[in-house]
Amino acid sequence: MKLRAFYQLIYLSAFIPNLKGACTTDKILLRWPLTPEVCSDQVLSNPDLRFSNCPHTFVQDLPAPHTPPVSPFSVNLSADSILDLRITTAPSGDYGFSAFVKPATDDDSCILHYKSDDGSFEMKFFSTASGTNASVIGWDSCASSALQVGEWQRIAMAMDASQSKLNLIIEGAPFDDTDVNIFGWKPGSIAPSFKTPGTLRVGGCFDGETFSGLVSCVGFVEDKNIDCSTGCYDSSSWTSFNMYPEKKHYGTFLPTESGNIPIQTPISATFTDSMSFCALQCLKDVLLCVSLAYNSITGVCSFYRDFFFVTLTASPNTTLYVLQPY
CATH class of the missing domain: 2.60.120.200 (Jelly Rolls)
Structure with a gap:
């Protein structure tokens, strides 16, 4: 010094x-x-x-x-x-x-x-x-x-x-x-x-x-x-320390449910060509999104604000993904 x-x-x-x-x-x-x-x-x-x-x-x-x-x-x-x-x-x-x-x-x-x-x-x-x-x-x-x-x-x-x-x-x-x-x-x-x-x-x-x-x-x-x-x-x-991971352009999503989606209303929904595009939109464009549901047949991508869900409803061809903490 x-x-x-x-x-x-x-x-x-x-x-x-x-x-x-x-x-x-x-x-x-x-x-x-x-x-x-x-x-x-x-x-x-x-x-x-x-x-x-x-x-x-x-x-x-x-x-x-x-x-x-x-x-x-x-x-x-x-x-x-x-x-x-x-x-x-x-x-x-x-x-x-x-x-x-x-x-x-x-x-x-x-x-x-x-x-x-x-x-x-x-x-x-x-x-x-x-x-x-x-x-x-x-x-x-x-x-x-x-x-x-x-x-x-x-x-x-x-x-x-x-x-x-x-x-x-x-x-x-x-x-x-x-x-x-x-x-x-x-x-x-x-x-x-x-x-x-x-x-x-x-x-x-x-x-x-x-x-x-x-x-x-x-x-x-x-x-x-x-x-x-x-x-x-x-x-x-x-x-x-990160109970709620920071949002950025890159992140890891873990599939948690197949054939089910939350009963709660999503923040928003859109059409995407792949799960990767769906995940990127969650990270970059949808501020409160930490979970998403992707339908592999219709391409519908739904965004949610919560990490964990108690009540689910059936949704064929749909997988629920959760953004993982670091």
């Missing part, structure tokens, strides 16, 4: 002693482990299909040494391979995003950008060769030192709603859960509320900028601090 940055950290810590590592799991709303399994293609019986259309490359390069070795845990992003993650859960107070990144270049790049569907709320983490910047729409952004090329760093942008502070966090290995770096403070003003539904773009912005490098352990946190570093290295914890 540079001497100036070190003294800045000490200065800030002295005035905000209540900021510390957020290691409690009840503050973590969503986690994206960014493993090959998360990026699997739609379905079904062909095991080789699950990686055939995945646009991302995964590498065995982790933010910190891990014993015993784990499966590939970081995704290699470039200008043509961004990640779009759907968010429908709104935090009640503080909020923020965290990630581990290893930049490949010091070009101007956008690493994290959240935008609500109605365009009324945006939150962005931007990097240049001379510094980094975190901003919320309608809010003064805050800036800090540049990211280090070729090194793992933990980054975050988080809103302390009660204090009207936008925190920007950068930490280099070894990660010690010291959550203070720099902040933009507007005493007496009301911090912008997080708006949903929306999309978190990882490795790019909606206005064009992209990012080249490795990314691991993206988290959406209901806290002014960021998620503790040790959680990143435990792949099992990252799998279990």
